Amino acid sequence: MSETPAPAPAPAVRGRRWMLYAPLGLATAAGAGFLVMLRGLQTGDYNPRGVPSALLGRAPPDFSLPPLDASDLPGLSAADLRAPLPSPVVVNFWASWCVPCIVEHPQLMRLSRDGVPVFGINYKDRPADAAGFLTRYGNPFRRLGRDEPGRIAIDWGVYGVPETYLIDRQGLIRWRYAGPMTPEILDQDLRPLLRRYA
Amino acid sequence: MIPELGHFALALACIIAIVQSVLPVVGAARGDARWMATAAPLAVGMLLAMGAAFGSLLWAFAVNDTTVMNVVANSHSAKPLIYKLSGSWGNHEGSMVLWVLILALCGAAVAGFGRDLPTALKARVIGVLGWIAAGFLLFIIFTSNPFERVWPPPPDGQGLNPVLQDPGLAMHPPTLYVGYVGYAVTFAFAVAALLEGRVDAAWGRWVRPWALGAWCFLTVGITMGSWWAYYELGWGGYWFWDPVENASLLPWLAGTALLHSSIVVEKRDTLKVWSVLLAILAFTMSLLGTFLVRSGVLNSVHAFASDPGRGVFILALLMIYVAGALALFAWRAPRLAPTGIFAPISREGALVVNNLLICSIAAVVLAGTLWPLFADILTGAKISVGPPFFNAATAPLAIPLVVAMPIGAMMPWKRGDLWAALQRLWWAAASAMLIGFLCLALAGYPVWPALGMAMAAWLVMGAAADVADRIGLFRRPSQAWRRALGLPRAAWGAAIAHGALGISIAGIAGMGVATDTLVQLAAGQSTRLAGYEWRMDGLSDEIGANYRARRATVTVLRDGKVVTVLHPERRSFIVDNQTTSEAAIHTNAMRDLYAVLGEERDGAAVLRLHHNPFAPWIWFGGLAMALGGMLSLSDRRMRVAAPAPKGATVPA
Numbered sequence: 117m118s119e120t121p122a123p124a125p126a127p128a129v130r131g132r133r134w135m136l137y138a139p140l141g142l143a144t145a146a147g148a149g150f151l152v153m154l155r156g157l158q159t160g161d162y163n164p165r166g167v168p169s170a171l172l173g174r175a176p177p178d179f180s181l182p183p184l185d186a187s188d189l190p191g192l193s194a195a196d197l198r199a200p201l202p203s204p205v206v207v208n209f210w211a212s213w214c215v216p217c218i219v220e221h222p223q224l225m226r227l228s229r230d231g232v233p234v235f236g237i238n239y240k241d242r243p244a245d246a247a248g249f250l251t252r253y254g255n256p257f258r259r260l261g262r263d264e265p266g267r268i269a270i271d272w273g274v275y276g277v278p279e280t281y282l283i284d285r286q287g288l289i290r291w292r293y294a295g296p297m298t299p300e301i302l303d304q305d306l307r308p309l310l311r312r313y314a
Numbered sequence: 315m316i317p318e319l320g321h322f323a324l325a326l327a328c329i330i331a332i333v334q335s336v337l338p339v340v341g342a343a344r345g346d347a348r349w350m351a352t353a354a355p356l357a358v359g360m361l362l363a364m365g366a367a368f369g370s371l372l373w374a375f376a377v378n379d380t381t382v383m384n385v386v387a388n389s390h391s392a393k394p395l396i397y398k399l400s401g402s403w404g405n406h407e408g409s410m411v412l413w414v415l416i417l418a419l420c421g422a423a424v425a426g427f428g429r430d431l432p433t434a435l436k437a438r439v440i441g442v443l444g445w446i447a448a449g450f451l452l453f454i455i456f457t458s459n460p461f462e463r464v465w466p467p468p469p470d471g472q473g474l475n476p477v478l479q480d481p482g483l484a485m486h487p488p489t490l491y492v493g494y495v496g497y498a499v500t501f502a503f504a505v506a507a508l509l510e511g512r513v514d515a516a517w518g519r520w521v522r523p524w525a526l527g528a529w530c531f532l533t534v535g536i537t538m539g540s541w542w543a544y545y546e547l548g549w550g551g552y553w554f555w556d557p558v559e560n561a562s563l564l565p566w567l568a569g570t571a572l573l574h575s576s577i578v579v580e581k582r583d584t585l586k587v588w589s590v591l592l593a594i595l596a597f598t599m600s601l602l603g604t605f606l607v608r609s610g611v612l613n614s615v616h617a618f619a620s621d622p623g624r625g626v627f628i629l630a631l632l633m634i635y636v637a638g639a640l641a642l643f644a645w646r647a648p649r650l651a652p653t654g655i656f657a658p659i660s661r662e663g664a665l666v667v668n669n670l671l672i673c674s675i676a677a678v679v680l681a682g683t684l685w686p687l688f689a690d691i692l693t694g695a696k697i698s699v700g701p702p703f704f705n706a707a708t709a710p711l712a713i714p715l716v717v718a719m720p721i722g723a724m725m726p727w728k729r730g731d732l733w734a735a736l737q738r739l740w741w742a743a744a745s746a747m748l749i750g751f752l753c754l755a756l757a758g759y760p761v762w763p764a765l766g767m768a769m770a771a772w773l774v775m776g777a778a779a780d781v782a783d784r785i786g787l788f789r790r791p792s793q794a795w796r797r798a799l800g801l802p803r804a805a806w807g808a809a810i811a812h813g814a815l816g817i818s819i820a821g822i823a824g825m826g827v828a829t830d831t832l833v834q835l836a837a838g839q840s841t842r843l844a845g846y847e848w849r850m851d852g853l854s855d856e857i858g859a860n861y862r863a864r865r866a867t868v869t870v871l872r873d874g875k876v877v878t879v880l881h882p883e884r885r886s887f888i889v890d891n892q893t894t895s896e897a898a899i900h901t902n903a904m905r906d907l908y909a910v911l912g913e914e915r916d917g918a919a920v921l922r923l924h925h926n927p928f929a930p931w932i933w934f935g936g937l938a939m940a941l942g943g944m945l946s947l948s949d950r951r952m953r954v955a956a957p958a959p960k961g962a963t964v965p966a
Contacts, residue, residue, distance in 0.1 A: 133644075133648060136644040139595075139640045139643065140637060140641055140644050143633075143636050143640050147632070150609075150611065150625075150629050151629060154626050156691065157610055162611075162691060
């Protein structure tokens with residue numbers, strides 16, 4: 117597997133035979149490493165795409181956010197994310213001023229149509245703009261909290277919007293994706309996890 | 315019906331491959347001529363079966379048969395026919411079928427062209443190719459059936475990634491696959507030699523054309539990929555050190571080393587253990603690329619849709635072939651004792667230097683590519699190894715390599731004279747220094763691009779000096795022409811390939827002084843970049859075959875005269891609602907003017923404009939390198955196993 121110059125170009129064969137085993141040893145070690153990665157992909161311990169969150173495997177920090185009045189949706193607080201939950205929950209940080217959020221929006225709508233509870237946290241946004249965004253592109257959220265000062269996003273360690281978290285039925289954060297979810301991310305990463313934690 | 319026939323053909327090919335992996339090898343071990351003789355017909359039979367399978371797949375895509383899952387997922391009736399067909403290998407399942415088809419083609423070529431091969435060696439080589447084909451066919455049949463049906467059929471397919479709808483990219487994967495699979499043949503030769511316990515000059519002569527052919531295709535494939543990234547991704551770069559790009563570079567580096575070391579095996583009957591190891595490593599790197607791209611262990615724009623189950627299967631195959639071959643290597647390599655003698659200052663000595671440097675570069679690239687993955691599982695740390703590491707780590711190795719190249723090419727076999735070689739290169743060295751100085755002092759280049767230009771000049775002039783020396787241009791000018799015609803094509807090929815690398819390096823150095831700017835221009839406004847005036851004339855809407863486009867008209871002027879009119883576009887594909895940006899490029903062979911259209915804001919368009927001096931040279935050099943390889947491949951001594959002239963040892 118590796119390109120070590122271990123076996124010298126013209127090896128003095130006797131006495132250095134162990135060097136001939138070096139490539140085999142390296143290849144085996146690398147193979148074992150790849151196996152661990154593949155296992156990790158299945159269990160979610162290893163994810164080459166996601167930026168890891170310090171909160172993985174933990175409950176989200178305590179918070180309580182007011183609703184967006186124009187939307188008729190209930191607000192969001194940490195209590196809504198506490199165990200036991202009937203099914204895993206997707207929490208999405210978004211803003212009306214964020215262009216990637218528009219790119220991501222159809223994926224959230226698909227999740228919502230499939231019956232997955234999607235909770236939104238509207239980040240540093242004006243209420244009128246946020247409501248306009250939902251009227252224009254559709255509303256995928258069951259609950260929506262307004263984080264106008266952006267405090268809660270700091271507690272969660274949000275890099276920027278959009279950012280998406282998966283919370284399992286025990287109320288623990290299982291997955292975080294920074295950036296717009298593409299259809300591929302939705303199908304290859306999020307959906308398998310939703311099935312696993314269902 | 316046709317998809318079922320295709321599926322059946324795959325199963326048939328798999329059975330043929332299993333028989334092919336047993337009969338000839340057992341026959342060779344027992345010395346049974348009749349069993350060994352089954353190798354060639356089996357190889358041809360497998361080619362026919364794989365041809366039928368791939369033909370069925372192409373047919374399903376051509377008629378847009380929506381009862382086939384693969385077509386639904388990757389095609390659409392609104393796509394032009396060429397992209398329907400290229401869609402058949404633009405996905406995981408289809409590309410695996412193409413991969414095995416090429417492998418079958420190589421097996422049949424060994425059977426067909428290998429008439430002069432010793433029967434036992436040929437039987438073993440075809441047998442080993444059978445092992446590889448059988449493994450990958452089992453993989454296709456059990457985890458990646460391209461003919462999976464879907465019922466009821468959806469009305470139409472779900473399109474193909476619009477970024478992939480491009481003529482360059484339609485041909486990019488097949489070219490790369492021919493390169494990767496070509497190293498399967500050199501791998502088979504290495505394993506066969508280990509089974510036989512013998513590597514001699516004849517072995518080197520047999521491996522070399524395959525190593526060279528695979529190298530040519532890989533060179534073209536990498537060049538095309540780099541060019542595609544340049545004009546399609548719209549970032550204005552040509553190489554991003556993306557893990558998947560590195561995965562294609564690694565077999566290229568190992569193959570380049572093999573190419574040179576097999577010459578030493580052929581001419582001097584030494585470096586045998588090393589060459590066998592390189593042949594194994596070149597194919598290992600090809601398989602590693604396949605694994606990295608398809609298993610989902612890394613994050614890349616190139617990665618296929620992947621599931622870990624497939625990854626485990628590929629990993630198992632990879633470990634069987636690689637670990638098996640390396641175990642065989644560790645066990646049998648001590649038998650391959652060198653017989654030739656070795657002087658450090660000689661062509662073979664220079665080729666060893668070449669091998670060490672190229673392999674060190676490969677080791678650096680490999681380490682940089684895999685380290686983030688392994689750091690993640692070992693320490694849990696997320697790190698990314700980017701261009702700064704690769705540039706800084708490969709440059710100190712690439713510079714001595716480039717410096718040594720013309721000198722090594724000037725060295726005679728057995729015992730060389732370093733001083734004599736340097737004397738014949740003095741004017742190449744002088745012109746390289748002059749060019750470096752001119753770039754630095756007059757053109758105002760920074761140090762690295764100026765050094766790159768000097769290196770480029772050194773390689774081109776060095777190659778010219780080599781040819782001039784061989785044809786006696788200065789010693790006997792009257793006979794030079796006749797001698798030039800008589801010079802073996804392999805010598806021409808080597809000189810062209812070495813010089814072509816210089817051309818590529820000049821292009822890369824030119825990109826080091828490229829300039830770009832991000833501007834927001836309303837219609838009628840203009841900006842200046844690199845001595846050109848770029849005037850935004852307006853935006854318009856265009857309708858394409860299966861997309862809508864927003865198109866900007868940018869007129870580029872120099873001293874008031876129109877140089878060119880660029881039309882960068884942003885395309886929205888109707889089927890899957892994706893957008894791509896089409897860069898507009900104007901080239902005059904010395905520089906590229908490159909424009910990308912971004913978002914529109916307040917009636918003005920955001921434009922990214924680039925001035926890339928010498929950029930086209932990068933790809934021209936790559937193609938010329940492959941051309942040199944092909945020329946060398948067409949040398950008569952390569953095609954038939956004629957005894958090599960002067961200096962060759964008689965095969966044992």
